[in-house]
Amino acid sequence: MPELPEMENYKILLNQKIAGQIITDVQINREKSINLNPDLFMKTVQHQKIITIKRRGKLLLFHLQNGQILLLHLMLGGWMYYGTEEDKPKRTIQVRLSFGEHHLYFIGLRLGYLHLYNSTHTEEHLSHLGPEPLSNDFSINEFKERINHKHGRLKTTLLDQEFIAGIGNYYSAEICYGAGIMPTKDIDDLEEPKREKLYQSIQSILQKGIQNGGYMDNPLFKDDTLTGGFNELCQVYDREGEKCKRCGTIIQMETISSRKTFYCPNCQK
Numbered sequence: 001m002p003e004l005p006e007m008e009n010y011k012i013l014l015n016q017k018i019a020g021q022i023i024t025d026v027q028i029n030r031e032k033s034i035n036l037n038p039d040l041f042m043k044t045v046q047h048q049k050i051i052t053i054k055r056r057g058k059l060l061l062f063h064l065q066n067g068q069i070l071l072l073h074l075m076l077g078g079w080m081y082y083g084t085e086e087d088k089p090k091r092t093i094q095v096r097l098s099f100g101e102h103h104l105y106f107i108g109l110r111l112g113y114l115h116l117y118n119s120t121h122t123e124e125h126l127s128h129l130g131p132e133p134l135s136n137d138f139s140i141n142e143f144k145e146r147i148n149h150k151h152g153r154l155k156t157t158l159l160d161q162e163f164i165a166g167i168g169n170y171y172s173a174e175i176c177y178g179a180g181i182m183p184t185k186d187i188d189d190l191e192e193p194k195r196e197k198l199y200q201s202i203q204s205i206l207q208k209g210i211q212n213g214g215y216m217d218n219p220l221f222k223d224d225t226l227t228g229g230f231n232e233l234c235q236v237y238d239r240e241g242e243k244c245k246r247c248g249t250i251i252q253m254e255t256i257s258s259r260k261t262f263y264c265p266n267c268q269k
Protein backbone atom coordinates (compact mmCIF):
# COMPACT_ATOMS: atom_id res chain seq x y z
CA MET A 1 0.00 0.00 0.00
CA PRO A 2 1.40 3.42 -0.91
CA GLU A 3 2.47 5.32 2.19
CA LEU A 4 3.43 8.91 2.96
CA PRO A 5 6.47 9.14 0.61
CA GLU A 6 4.61 7.55 -2.34
CA MET A 7 1.63 9.87 -1.92
CA GLU A 8 3.89 12.90 -1.42
CA ASN A 9 5.72 11.96 -4.62
CA TYR A 10 2.39 11.73 -6.46
CA LYS A 11 1.36 15.08 -4.96
CA ILE A 12 4.51 16.87 -6.13
CA LEU A 13 4.41 15.39 -9.65
CA LEU A 14 0.66 15.83 -10.13
CA ASN A 15 0.83 19.46 -9.04
CA GLN A 16 3.34 19.97 -11.86
CA LYS A 17 1.06 18.20 -14.35
CA ILE A 18 -2.53 19.16 -13.52
CA ALA A 19 -2.70 22.03 -11.01
CA GLY A 20 -4.42 24.92 -12.80
CA GLN A 21 -5.86 22.53 -15.40
CA ILE A 22 -9.55 22.05 -16.12
CA ILE A 23 -11.12 18.60 -15.90
CA THR A 24 -12.66 18.26 -19.36
CA ASP A 25 -14.21 14.84 -18.88
CA VAL A 26 -14.90 12.24 -16.20
CA GLN A 27 -15.24 8.54 -16.87
CA ILE A 28 -16.43 6.17 -14.17
CA ASN A 29 -16.04 2.49 -14.91
CA ARG A 30 -16.50 1.28 -11.35
CA GLU A 31 -19.23 2.97 -9.36
CA LYS A 32 -17.98 1.43 -6.11
CA SER A 33 -14.84 3.60 -6.36
CA ILE A 34 -16.87 6.79 -5.87
CA ASN A 35 -19.33 7.86 -3.17
CA LEU A 36 -22.07 9.56 -5.19
CA ASN A 37 -24.47 8.80 -7.95
CA PRO A 38 -22.23 8.87 -11.08
CA ASP A 39 -24.29 11.59 -12.78
CA LEU A 40 -24.02 13.90 -9.80
CA PHE A 41 -20.33 13.09 -9.37
CA MET A 42 -19.63 13.89 -13.02
CA LYS A 43 -21.73 17.05 -12.99
CA THR A 44 -19.89 18.38 -9.92
CA VAL A 45 -16.39 17.52 -11.14
CA GLN A 46 -16.58 18.21 -14.87
CA HIS A 47 -15.35 21.62 -16.11
CA GLN A 48 -13.77 22.33 -12.73
CA LYS A 49 -10.25 23.64 -12.45
CA ILE A 50 -7.91 21.76 -10.10
CA ILE A 51 -6.60 24.48 -7.82
CA THR A 52 -4.04 22.40 -5.99
CA ILE A 53 -3.31 18.91 -4.74
CA LYS A 54 -2.51 18.36 -1.08
CA ARG A 55 -1.71 15.31 1.02
CA ARG A 56 -2.76 14.16 4.47
CA GLY A 57 -1.34 10.87 5.74
CA LYS A 58 -1.77 8.35 2.93
CA LEU A 59 -4.53 10.36 1.24
CA LEU A 60 -4.44 12.91 -1.57
CA LEU A 61 -6.82 15.86 -1.75
CA PHE A 62 -7.61 17.34 -5.15
CA HIS A 63 -9.01 20.82 -4.44
CA LEU A 64 -11.50 21.93 -7.09
CA GLN A 65 -12.41 25.48 -8.00
CA ASN A 66 -15.99 25.03 -6.71
CA GLY A 67 -14.69 24.29 -3.21
CA GLN A 68 -15.30 20.57 -3.47
CA ILE A 69 -12.50 18.13 -2.80
CA LEU A 70 -11.70 14.78 -4.39
CA LEU A 71 -10.33 12.59 -1.64
CA LEU A 72 -8.17 9.72 -2.88
CA HIS A 73 -7.05 6.69 -0.91
CA LEU A 74 -5.25 4.10 -3.05
CA MET A 75 -5.24 1.42 -0.32
CA LEU A 76 -3.78 -1.95 -1.34
CA GLY A 77 -2.91 -2.26 -5.04
CA GLY A 78 -4.05 1.18 -6.19
CA TRP A 79 -1.93 3.40 -8.42
CA MET A 80 -2.19 6.21 -10.95
CA TYR A 81 -0.99 6.98 -14.44
CA TYR A 82 -1.00 10.29 -16.28
CA GLY A 83 -0.76 10.33 -20.07
CA THR A 84 -2.52 9.99 -23.41
CA GLU A 85 -4.71 7.08 -24.59
CA GLU A 86 -1.70 5.97 -26.57
CA ASP A 87 0.67 5.35 -23.68
CA LYS A 88 -1.91 4.29 -21.09
CA PRO A 89 -1.07 1.04 -19.23
CA LYS A 90 -2.97 -2.04 -20.42
CA ARG A 91 -4.90 -2.36 -17.20
CA THR A 92 -8.48 -1.97 -16.11
CA ILE A 93 -9.24 1.68 -15.36
CA GLN A 94 -11.72 2.39 -12.56
CA VAL A 95 -11.92 6.16 -12.94
CA ARG A 96 -10.47 8.53 -15.53
CA LEU A 97 -10.17 12.30 -15.27
CA SER A 98 -9.42 14.01 -18.56
CA PHE A 99 -7.48 17.19 -19.23
CA GLY A 100 -7.92 17.56 -22.97
CA GLU A 101 -5.71 14.97 -24.65
CA HIS A 102 -4.18 13.89 -21.35
CA HIS A 103 -5.85 11.75 -18.74
CA LEU A 104 -5.27 10.78 -15.14
CA TYR A 105 -6.02 7.08 -14.80
CA PHE A 106 -6.92 5.48 -11.48
CA ILE A 107 -5.93 1.84 -11.55
CA GLY A 108 -6.30 -1.03 -9.06
CA LEU A 109 -8.92 0.73 -6.94
CA ARG A 110 -10.38 -2.37 -5.36
CA LEU A 111 -10.37 -1.21 -1.76
CA GLY A 112 -9.23 2.27 -2.71
CA TYR A 113 -11.60 5.12 -3.50
CA LEU A 114 -12.02 8.57 -5.00
CA HIS A 115 -14.66 10.35 -2.95
CA LEU A 116 -16.13 13.80 -3.43
CA TYR A 117 -16.70 15.93 -0.34
CA ASN A 118 -17.07 19.55 0.65
CA SER A 119 -14.37 20.94 2.96
CA THR A 120 -16.33 20.23 6.18
CA HIS A 121 -16.89 16.59 5.28
CA THR A 122 -13.27 16.25 4.20
CA GLU A 123 -12.12 17.54 7.57
CA GLU A 124 -14.44 15.10 9.34
CA HIS A 125 -13.03 12.30 7.25
CA LEU A 126 -9.45 13.19 8.22
CA SER A 127 -10.12 14.16 11.84
CA HIS A 128 -8.96 10.83 13.29
CA LEU A 129 -5.48 11.18 11.77
CA GLY A 130 -2.49 11.85 13.96
CA PRO A 131 0.16 14.49 13.20
CA GLU A 132 2.12 14.71 9.96
CA PRO A 133 5.57 13.40 10.89
CA LEU A 134 7.40 15.82 8.58
CA SER A 135 5.52 18.96 9.59
CA ASN A 136 7.45 21.64 11.48
CA ASP A 137 5.03 21.28 14.40
CA PHE A 138 5.97 17.67 14.93
CA SER A 139 8.92 18.23 17.26
CA ILE A 140 10.90 15.66 19.18
CA ASN A 141 9.04 16.74 22.33
CA GLU A 142 5.68 16.23 20.67
CA PHE A 143 6.82 12.76 19.58
CA LYS A 144 8.06 11.83 23.06
CA GLU A 145 4.86 13.11 24.60
CA ARG A 146 2.78 10.95 22.25
CA ILE A 147 4.86 7.79 22.55
CA ASN A 148 4.86 8.07 26.36
CA HIS A 149 1.17 7.17 26.25
CA LYS A 150 1.78 4.12 24.11
CA HIS A 151 2.43 0.52 25.13
CA GLY A 152 2.90 -2.74 23.31
CA ARG A 153 4.91 -3.54 20.21
CA LEU A 154 6.65 -0.67 18.47
CA LYS A 155 5.59 -1.78 15.01
CA THR A 156 1.90 -1.79 15.89
CA THR A 157 2.19 1.78 17.17
CA LEU A 158 4.03 3.00 14.07
CA LEU A 159 1.21 1.62 11.92
CA ASP A 160 -1.44 3.36 14.03
CA GLN A 161 -2.66 6.29 11.88
CA GLU A 162 -3.98 8.07 14.98
CA PHE A 163 -0.50 8.02 16.49
CA ILE A 164 1.30 9.37 13.39
CA ALA A 165 -0.26 9.66 9.93
CA GLY A 166 1.25 8.09 6.83
CA ILE A 167 3.44 5.19 7.97
CA GLY A 168 2.61 1.65 6.82
CA ASN A 169 4.19 -1.78 6.73
CA TYR A 170 7.06 -0.86 4.38
CA TYR A 171 8.34 2.29 6.08
CA SER A 172 7.77 0.97 9.60
CA ALA A 173 10.30 -1.78 8.76
CA GLU A 174 12.78 0.70 7.31
CA ILE A 175 12.33 3.13 10.22
CA CYS A 176 12.97 0.42 12.83
CA TYR A 177 16.06 -0.71 10.93
CA GLY A 178 17.29 2.89 10.66
CA ALA A 179 16.89 3.30 14.42
CA GLY A 180 18.51 -0.07 15.18
CA ILE A 181 15.42 -1.25 17.07
CA MET A 182 13.54 -4.53 16.73
CA PRO A 183 10.01 -3.87 15.47
CA THR A 184 8.75 -6.38 18.05
CA LYS A 185 10.26 -4.36 20.91
CA ASP A 186 7.85 -3.29 23.64
CA ILE A 187 7.63 0.51 23.81
CA ASP A 188 7.91 0.40 27.61
CA ASP A 189 11.41 -1.05 27.17
CA LEU A 190 12.57 1.77 24.87
CA GLU A 191 14.99 4.00 26.68
CA GLU A 192 15.22 7.74 26.10
CA PRO A 193 18.13 7.71 23.60
CA LYS A 194 16.32 5.03 21.58
CA ARG A 195 13.19 7.16 21.45
CA GLU A 196 15.24 10.03 20.08
CA LYS A 197 16.82 7.72 17.55
CA LEU A 198 13.39 6.54 16.49
CA TYR A 199 12.22 10.12 15.94
CA GLN A 200 15.32 10.87 13.83
CA SER A 201 14.80 7.70 11.83
CA ILE A 202 11.15 8.55 11.10
CA GLN A 203 12.26 11.93 9.77
CA SER A 204 15.22 10.76 7.72
CA ILE A 205 13.65 7.62 6.22
CA LEU A 206 10.44 9.37 5.14
CA GLN A 207 12.41 12.28 3.66
CA LYS A 208 14.70 9.89 1.83
CA GLY A 209 11.63 8.05 0.55
CA ILE A 210 10.18 11.25 -0.90
CA GLN A 211 13.48 12.44 -2.39
CA ASN A 212 13.87 9.13 -4.17
CA GLY A 213 10.31 8.92 -5.49
CA GLY A 214 8.96 6.30 -3.06
CA TYR A 215 8.66 2.60 -3.85
CA MET A 216 5.78 2.36 -6.37
CA ASP A 217 6.50 -0.14 -9.16
CA ASN A 218 4.92 1.86 -11.97
CA PRO A 219 5.98 5.28 -13.25
CA LEU A 220 3.37 8.07 -13.04
CA PHE A 221 3.94 9.14 -16.64
CA LYS A 222 6.10 8.34 -19.66
CA ASP A 223 9.75 9.27 -18.99
CA ASP A 224 9.11 9.45 -15.24
CA THR A 225 12.48 8.37 -13.86
CA LEU A 226 11.81 9.46 -10.27
CA THR A 227 8.89 7.32 -9.09
CA GLY A 228 9.98 4.04 -7.51
CA GLY A 229 13.60 5.04 -6.92
CA PHE A 230 13.47 4.19 -3.23
CA ASN A 231 13.10 0.46 -4.00
CA GLU A 232 16.84 0.21 -4.57
CA LEU A 233 17.59 1.92 -1.27
CA CYS A 234 15.34 -0.36 0.76
CA GLN A 235 17.27 -2.11 3.54
CA VAL A 236 14.98 -4.78 4.98
CA TYR A 237 11.46 -4.72 3.55
CA ASP A 238 10.79 -7.81 1.41
CA ARG A 239 14.48 -8.80 1.66
CA GLU A 240 13.99 -11.99 3.69
CA GLY A 241 16.91 -14.38 3.16
CA GLU A 242 19.10 -11.67 1.62
CA LYS A 243 22.14 -10.18 3.33
CA CYS A 244 21.94 -7.03 5.44
CA LYS A 245 23.66 -4.29 3.43
CA ARG A 246 25.35 -3.04 6.61
CA CYS A 247 26.57 -6.22 8.37
CA GLY A 248 25.93 -9.17 6.04
CA THR A 249 23.61 -11.00 8.45
CA ILE A 250 20.62 -12.69 6.78
CA ILE A 251 17.44 -10.57 6.94
CA GLN A 252 14.63 -12.29 8.84
CA MET A 253 10.87 -12.17 8.42
CA GLU A 254 8.27 -12.72 11.09
CA THR A 255 4.52 -12.41 10.81
CA ILE A 256 3.14 -10.12 13.51
CA SER A 257 -0.63 -9.59 13.71
CA SER A 258 -0.79 -11.04 10.17
CA ARG A 259 1.63 -8.40 8.83
CA LYS A 260 5.03 -9.37 7.48
CA THR A 261 7.80 -7.86 9.55
CA PHE A 262 11.38 -7.71 8.25
CA TYR A 263 14.51 -7.01 10.29
CA CYS A 264 18.24 -7.62 10.68
CA PRO A 265 18.76 -9.66 13.88
CA ASN A 266 22.25 -8.19 14.25
CA CYS A 267 21.68 -4.48 13.54
CA GLN A 268 18.39 -4.28 15.44
CA LYS A 269 18.14 -4.84 19.18
Ligand SMILES: [Zn+2]
Nearest residue numbers: 244247264267
Ligand atom coordinates in the same frame (compact mmCIF):
# COMPACT_ATOMS: atom_id res chain seq x y z
ZN1 LIG B 1 22.64 -5.91 9.80
